[in-house]
Amino acid sequence: MSDAWTSKFFRRALNHVVLFTGTQVLFLPLNKNYTGRMLIWTIIEQIAVRSVVFPATGALQYNHSSPGDPFTMNKKSIASVADSSVSTALASKIFDELAVATGDGVGITRSSYGPGETRAIEIVDSRARELGLRTERDEVANLIVTLDGSEPELPFVAAGSHLDSVPQGGNFDGSAGVLAVLVSLAALKAEGVKPRRTIKLFALRGEESARFGKPYLGSSALFGRISPVDLQSRSTDTAETLAECMGQLGIDVDRVARGERFLDPARIAAWFELHIEQGPVLTDRNLPVGIVTGIRGNIRHRGIQCRGEAGHSGAVPRWLRRDAVFASAELITHLDRHWRTLLERGRDLVVTSGMFGTDQREHALARIPGNVQFSFEARSQSKETLESFYDLFLSECQMIGEERGVEFILDRRFDTQPASMDPDWIKRLRSIAARLGIQTEDLPSGAGHDAAVFANEGVPSAMIFVRNANGSHNPHEAMSLNDFGAGAALMRAAIEEAAQ
């Protein structure tokens, strides 16, 4: 046992109740600001809820006894503890509450501007008020939680993420970023820290494109970036328009349609967002936390129609067929080749057709398919790469259409712009992480985040990624509380520094 390890052990023991359970040694934090209630909760959580499978959401598991568990005495976790400045037990309790309240039997569903998202907002709102924080809804029904600064006229520090999800998604996508800021504000409040600048947590609605096609709806609405056409997009589940769903939440849709700006970006000193990494890089690199350099933009279509001609599968020879499946499959294959060529030339690009199919009301084993519908999505850090790839896509639609006697009919094109994170804040996050003893690495974000909207409005923006196994947009996301604690500690220190 090294001297450094022994000294860390005893330093930690001084601030904790040490509990011997027979198989392990637990450190229960004795934070003077979280007396009584938090200590009792922590003891119950540590002893009784070590590995939870939620009754309502059988697929969701928090493996609290993973090797990364912050309270399990092992050298690795003690060496990486950076979470004493925020309460991971509090976050864990709210994660659990969100999972139970919005579980759908497979994963969690908090559809944009729908009931699950509203339920999640209500839960965070109640917990924030219990913690003595001020809460309100902005003009477009996002939740704002405020910790007042001593100089409220200064531009404020904004931080947060989204509370909606894809259908049957994971519990951490979005909510991790909201709860990281909530526990940071709770800690600052409990410790009596009075920042110079006001700090505001934004729990945003409608980040996911799953329901209305356009992502970042909650943040875009704040800056007057929702168009009348966007408001007429129909939801994939109830077929209601975005305008109808917003109206049901009491939002003045006419003001949104007029492009009114409810938030002046000049009033925001900086935007911070923590998010689970939705790819495998941090897991592969064995790092708890990453610092995001930029966010990919995208071009998308929700439903492209390929129209050919239905026919008898035995009776029509190849040269007279207008088969929509073969034509669409050829299109996708050609796009894959162009994608590979662009990668070989060093371009950043990912391409997906996530929804693809014949209509089950008319398709049959012995029928040449006359119709196929599929989605198109290309993402890149470079707008120029996106546009070049999109041009290739259009010319392939034209050529394959002519050769195979089909027509590709494009629905509305959705765009999001790539974004760069603020170079100064990237450097500052690196040095705060080093000071806290958190190992990090810089990485770009393949997935989209509200931080892109804030950055493109000119707000200096920064993002923290937390390691997460099993990908995202599925119920199997897995983030350890230890990693969350490290990311949240970094968030707390960053917003505290930005608010000075």
Ligand code: GLV
């Ligand atoms: C957001 O989750 C995205 O689709 O990038």
Ligand code: MN
């Ligand atoms: Mn998502």
Ligand code: MN
């Ligand atoms: Mn997300």
